[in-house]
Structures are given as structure tokens and as C-alpha cells.
Amino acid sequence: MIEMIVAISIISVSLLGILILVNRALGVNRLIAEQYTATYLASEGIELVKNMFDHSFKVAAAALPGSKDFYGWVDPSVPNASSCPALSTNCLQTGIYEVDYADQALRPTSCSSIGIPTKQAVRNLFIIGTSSYCNSLSYLDFDSGNGSFRYNAGANPTKFKRVIIIDWPPEYTPPLFPVATNLDYRVTSAVEWESKGGKFTVQLEDYFLPWRIP
């Protein structure tokens, strides 16, 4: 009798293991698809900010041609802030934002600054209970009309949240660089989603330099 119980237990455990393995493989299937979507959404975030950055240049070039007075987004706390009003809505501050493909300006959030956007610091923005958790980040909606991801598109919220972080890279300040320029912007775009197996994040980063001269 004991031998029988032992034998049945061993068989049950091994079958259970195989079943869990197959189940996990099916979950990975879905995760791969989500990973693709998230990666492209994060990449889109960078590209949208680049679009606005270049728009900022075009406005400067149209308003002040030949002035050589283009510093990317002009911030009130740096020199040449006086030119900011002329650039109207392009006076972008460093901070934490959201954006979708139809926006002509970044959407401010109420998230507190996280300093250097390390992977963990960015992840914490999405994790309830951490000190930097930000509850003002919204889920992107799926617009079934044109197959796009955007905010407030209707009743199809997806599992994806996107955040855009703009900061001045501290490594560009003295003593590594002779002059603290604050002209170089670091743009971080991260997409977070929850799936079978936990929370996942894709994080991309780019540096924008005001190399064009009006």
C-alpha cells in the first residue's frame, strides 16, 4: 500500500511539473507579444519628444533667423531665458511627462523628481508602495477605430503605461566638462505593464543636443 502511494505521488508530481512548464510556455507566448508592443511604444516616446525638440528649433529659426540663439528647450533658470516667451509653448522644463502620438506638447504629471533615471528609480514610479510611486500616470487606451495607442481614446484601456523623463545629465557639468551648459537633454522613455509573472518595464534613453544653428 505504501509503495503504491509513493509511486502515485511521484507520478503526480512529475506530471504536475510538466503541466506547469507547458502553462508557463503559453504565458511566455503572450509576454513576447507584449514586449514587442512595449518596446515600440517606448521608442515612440523618444521619437515624439524629438519631434517637439525639432519643432522648438524650427520656431527659433523662424523667429530669430541667424541669431545662433537656440538652446533646445529654453528653461527659465538658465541664461537666455528671456527668449523663452518668444518661443511660446516650447519653454520646456525638465520633469516627468506623458505623451501620445497626437500631442503637440508634453503632458505634465504630478510625479516627484526621481533624480538620475536609473532602471530601478524609473520602475519605482509604477510600483505602489515605493516612495516615488506616481499615481497620476495613466494607462494608454487602444483606439479600435485606427488601431492606435493613445490617451482617452475610449473604453479600451490597455495594460501599458508610458512615462517620459527629461533631465540634464549631471555628467555634463564640471569638473568633467569645463562649462556647465545645461544645453544637453537626456530623454528617458519607459513603458510598464503587468502580465502573467509580474510587472515588466522597457526603458530607453537618448540625448538631445542643440547642434543646429538658426
Add this chain to the structure above:
Amino acid sequence: MANRKSQIANRGAGFTIAELLVAMGIFVILIGIVTGIFIGGFRTQRSLVSLIAANDNAGLALEQMGREMRTGVAASFCIVDASLICNPSSTQGSAIGFTNAEAIPIVYRLDGTAISRREGASGSFEAITGNNVVIRNLLFLLSTPPPAPPVTWPPRITITLSVGSPEASLANIVTNIQTTVSGRNL
């Protein structure tokens, strides 16, 4: 003498036919279950490979389109209608036309289940996605141009597509991808 007879009788004892049948039955059932799981695992693995191949293929097509659009002539982007004529008032459609960095007119569109590219005004369309991917939906969204000059926005093209695999067992699995391209040629 009696003890000796008993030993000889025990030596002949074995399983009854019923015991053998039950044991073999259990064995066959277990082998069946394990084989089923094994085959299921293979199918799942094949599905994963198919999905990855489909998504990779679509990703390459997106990359190709993105690179060409980024360096395209800023004022040349337009949605192209069914007769391949540029419609300047349209902001979304399944075909887009523009002039690339080498001053060649380019059209990308959805042909059946593949993304096709046409080079030159009289060229023919050639698929840039393979047979192992099914593009169920492709849409180009152009950001609304400003109403008056000077034009202060670089071209912004959002591409949305739904990617699937041609395998019948994966007909219900669709990956929705969206990305945006900002023209670098200001």
C-alpha cells in the same frame, strides 16, 4: 517433505492476468498523457518560433520604413489613395507616399497581408515582409499640418500595424504595434 512441496508451489506463483491487465492499463494511460504533453510542448515551441519570426519580420519592415521616412523630404509626405494619388487633405490611410533622401518617390502600402514598397513613379510594388508574417492591419497617421506658414513642425508619421502568423493554430494571436517617426530632414 510438506515444506519442500510448498516451496515448489511458491516458485510457480506470479501475477494474475487481471493484475497484469490493470498494470498495463495504467501504464498505457500514463504513457498517453505524457506523450500528449510532450507533443503539446513541441506545438507550443513551434508557435513561439512562428510568433517570434512574424514579429521580427514586421520589426524589420518597420525599421526599413522608419529609416527611409526619417531622412525623407519634409514637405513630401502624404496619404496616398487607392489610385496612388497623393491626397494632401487626408491624415490617415493604409498607404503613404513621400520623396526619400535620394529624391526618389516612394510608396508604402498594405497589399493583402504584406507590406509593399514601390520605388519611383512607375515602379512596381514589391513585398518587404515575408510569407511567415500576416499583416492584418496597417495604417499611417500624419500629424495635422499647421494652418499657416511658416511650417514649424517636422513631419510626424505614426505607423500602426497588427501582426499575426500564417499558422492556423495562431489565427487568434495578434500583436498590435505602434511607433512614430519624426523626420530629421527639417
